[in-house]
Amino acid sequence: MPATIRDVARLAGVSPSTVSRALSMPEMVNAATRARVAAAVEQLGYQPNRAARGLITGRTGNIGLVVPDLANPFFASVAKGVQARARRYDVAVFVADTDEDAAAEVGLVRALAKQVDGLILCSPRASDADLSAIAQDTNVVLVNRTAEGVPGIIYDNEGGMRQAVAHLVALGHRKIAWVGGPVTSWSTQHRTLGLSNALYDHGAELARVGSFAPTYEGGMAAADQAVATGATAVVTYNDLVAIGLLARLHARGISVPGDVSVVGIDDIAMSRMARPALTTVRLPKQEAGRIAVELLLAVLDDPDPGTAIGTRGTLHGELIVRDSTGPAPQP
């Protein structure tokens, strides 16, 4: 039903080859012919069939995005960024959600790999070994995770933690509790390290509270233990955890920031709606998605694997001070 390249050719009075060239290598065809082709294309509303093109060029013009959970606002934002930037390059995006399941993730990636030119893996849960294996035979860009020889975008977790600590120390806090995320999480490890270093530099004390699910419930569970450490401030793995923690503290009648200050990481939409509004380290989420697309397309265009391999973008967080942090209570 839709017009084919032959229809255009017939209408323009040229051969299909010429139409093809007029569209993809305009400088190779005579200006007059080019104009005739353009007119015919216009008239028929012709759009080349991507499947047919892909068959011969080996490029599909599609990329895939794999995230652990679309309903998580962090990943939704990244997806939004990916999607917006991909459109600019006329690339379509397959989105897949693994439901936080590492095994499902590997299967999904394998299935998707055949249908796309490259994949963006956001906070993948797969093992380093699986990840490297995948990157072997597929163009992959990692977001929020690193793996040997695979290009990616990461956040400057150390820098973010440093900002949070500087803020809290300035407010007089000397003992700070840390609520970590999943033990296997790459981010948890780096954030723990960054926080620990920053606190050491300021001569303040770190109280580790352990690992919790990166959810509202995880935050509620962590609250009592965080308070029990005697810390006057709590930094959490992400905003969702911080908001859960806030809820539990409120339920127990503990004042924020009067008794305890709370800092999250991410700056999801919910954070400024929390009560009290959450102080947090804002991570540029859509930006990560946009850069991931640029990086992936660069990898695709460069046939030489040496260039892009190891290319790694770093994005910096920004401390957003709201109402959940205040001066440390006088003992």
Add this chain to the structure above:
Amino acid sequence: MPATIRDVARLAGVSPSTVSRALSMPEMVNAATRARVAAAVEQLGYQPNRAARGLITGRTGNIGLVVPDLANPFFASVAKGVQARARRYDVAVFVADTDEDAAAEVGLVRALAKQVDGLILCSPRASDADLSAIAQDTNVVLVNRTAEGVPGIIYDNEGGMRQAVAHLVALGHRKIAWVGGPVTSWSTQHRTLGLSNALYDHGAELARVGSFAPTYEGGMAAADQAVATGATAVVTYNDLVAIGLLARLHARGISVPGDVSVVGIDDIAMSRMARPALTTVRLPKQEAGRIAVELLLAVLDDPDPGTAIGTRGTLHGELIVRDSTGPAPQP
């Protein structure tokens, strides 16, 4: 690099045609041959090239999902449902975000239409005319919107409003304010109507507060006007609005539910984390996505346009009572 059907054929000692048949119409080929082919497929890890198949069958095995805003938790949930169900049928999903822009939407849909077998349009902002035009030459399923002759899934807005009203009336509320969403929104119209009817049936009074953006900010803006109506309860267009309204009421020192009760619609994750936790009408979001996929695939399989046209699924909401509603204050 990846194995082609010819590789499989050679290994199995048969012709490509037989391999094709063994895979797509197994009953047409001898069991022994079929086994040999299966073994060869297994050994080579063969997966048919979708582009090549699509070229001849005219089916891509892909569907598209278009939403106004991926970062909106409501749409993220729908996307999650679509995505999960599509995977079950081995169908890949293109996701596109229109940024709430009706014009961009139409363009996006046109571009996407060529690359997929069908589209799921979730809460499309386009005009009825544009929508019908699109449905003319593309397989479309609507979610949260109706259009003449286009199949879709909608929510039973009337039923949801009825539940909310019954709850509020039972608590003694006699005058209820309604904060509407965008005037052009299909949902706004139906929710307004449903609320109005339910209130009439209970002999209670409706106070319309006007149209507001379906956002947190919209809710903050609506709060003062809602209070000024003298109503003892407020129903809002969605949960985001309700949460914004809650924030503004808190800022003004108005107690919820002591002075005013608040009811939202959607039941997004944020709602149970609000303070007070929000009473709301839960809409099955992932379910809508799942059904939309089923419906779309049914449309695709049925060459007769008469059957599916006008097929319309209705999903029912469920009142979730939390802490934002209570007995009407005694005058």
Add this chain to the structure above:
DNA sequence: CGTGAGTCTGCAATCGGTTTCACCGGTGTG
């Protein structure tokens, strides 16, 4: 005027599958 270079265009092969059609051997029927 012949020749070579250069520009532009068309022919035909190709990508990896699906599908039509013909064919083959074997069986059942008139």
Add this chain to the structure above:
DNA sequence: CACACCGGTGAAACCGATTGCAGACTCACG
């Protein structure tokens, strides 16, 4: 015994684009 039929298979055409190669034409130069 001739014929139709049937299950199973292969050869070849085809889907809609791209691209290597060769031909046609123009132009300049010797």
